[in-house]
Amino acid sequence: MAGVAIRDVHKSFGPVKVIQGISMDIADGEFVVMVGPSGCGKSTLLRMVAGLESITSGEIAIGERVVNELEPKDRDIAMVFQNYALYPHMSVYQNMAYGLRIQGRPKAEIEKRVQRAAEILELDKLLKRRPRELSGGQRQRVAMGRAIVREPKVFLFDEPLSNLDAKLRVQMRSELQALHQRLKTTTLYVTHDQVEAMTLAHRMMVMNAGRAEQIGAPLEVYQKPATTFVAAFIGSPPMNLIPGRIAQGGKVLAHDGEISVRLPEPRPALEGRDVLLGVRPEHFETCAQSEALLSPDIDFLELLGSDSLVYGHLGADKQGMRVAARLHISILAKEGRLPLRFSAEHVHLFDPESTRRIED
């Protein structure tokens, strides 16, 4: 077992800079999820760790060994692809055994290792089948089996669940978690699904345009997003970001002073500064008009049963500042103004220039 060190890694495809300096130390046994929008370079970074893409500059080490120049097979990793990439003409058993056969392991050992992996993944009854005779979830499991039998130091997953339907995805997610608890192998996991990231990760890296916007534990990323990008990316609907400024006495005046909140503690150093006021939709609550901090005009509702999502705008202009709220009530007017309040503890402040969080 081993950790992974990514040190100032860059990647360019010709003139296109895809990864622009990412560093991260991944501890032995850690489960790290890389999450970000499509095209931000998640797969590229993972493939550099796998050895499928060359590293333009920087260094990747697995355990103590710098692996920049090593072939994938010498890196002691195993990878699970989004489309599974099972060998179509081989049985499940042969698919799982192939890597070991190439290593020239004795037959008995291969048999034992494949059997063990098959038991862990409940594939024992399917060993003779071809991939095309399996369901999506079963194929996914075979792909994981192929990774497990290699007993690698690091697992690499590239959106392994994105081809599955919603229900199966939830099930496979918990199986993955159980598997990691059992094997405790260092894992790098790529997804664009924030729920997957939040539930699986020990630590997550939120990526944007080839950079790591934030690296941290899921709760930390949720509670203290480092940039407005992270704030908007993690959480659904995204965090409301309303331009404002900090007035005297620790008050934030937002949306031209229409919204006025007193910060939990005064911040004299920040007085007079322009900020973005961030409030998560789930931190709004309905209240009487007299207590309201803001009263958006309702544009439309989404009733989810347990919650209701309310989308509206502030001010008279329909194209104006949009706000979204997640409320725990289901009886709501379909239009008109909705008085809302939020607690000052749930306020996030960002610098509108750098988009970075203003530390509290």
Place this chain on the structure above:
Amino acid sequence: MIERRPLLDFVSHAVLIGGALIIAFPLYVAFIASTQTLEQVMQMPMSLLPGDQLVQNYTQVLTAGSTKGSKAAVADMLVNSMIMALVIPVGKITISILSSFAIVYFRFPLRNFFFWMIFVTLMLPVEVRIIPTYEVMSDLGLLNTYAGLTLPLIASATATFLFRQFFMTIPDELAEAARIDGAGPMRFFWDVVLPLSKTTMAALFVIQFIYGWNQYLWPLLITSEEEMYTVVIGIKRMIVGGDAANEWQLIMATAILAMLPPAVVVLLMQKWFVKGLVETEK
């Protein structure tokens, strides 16, 4: 067709049966002629009932050819044709699968240039380059040899192109998975690409077997000795002059013999052949 329309059924069956008869009738006449004596064949009109010379005619051509035209035994020609029709597809498939593997899976300088060069030769069938090719073969002393008979027909842009198209449909991840599993390029070729290409290979084999078997112009040029004749050439050499001078019963027997192996190959490989044209195991 899901609809039930008796008239349409009737018409389509009539067309199909009519077509089949039009194709089958000459074959039938050829077979009947090969069972009759020369006199019977020359009668006007020729009888459409089998004669009693079947064994005799076929024994004659198989062992001693015709009596007036070429006297080479057709059995030897069949062997020659078989060698040619087997070497060509095997050679073609071997060479083109390797070259398309190189073109699809390796990055080397001028890769596209080489592909286009191969592609351009598609426009040059054997007949167009037959004189220079003959020159080369004769300079190499390969006239009247199996090598001379087969080598120039083995290079194939069509097959290379077909394999290239097929390889490009194999997901890249498969090659990457094999790389992670530790398979080198040739191991990947042998363990993954080749098994996946089985049906394509089978389809190509059938097409190229018939192509090789039916070669006429090239063997006609390159063989001048009787023991190198292919059966198609043999038929030609049995025809010596005007209608009356030919032993049509023997020529027809040879023609029937020449038709059999391709038919057998098609029948035996039918399942694979159709599979290779319409589906792939992916």
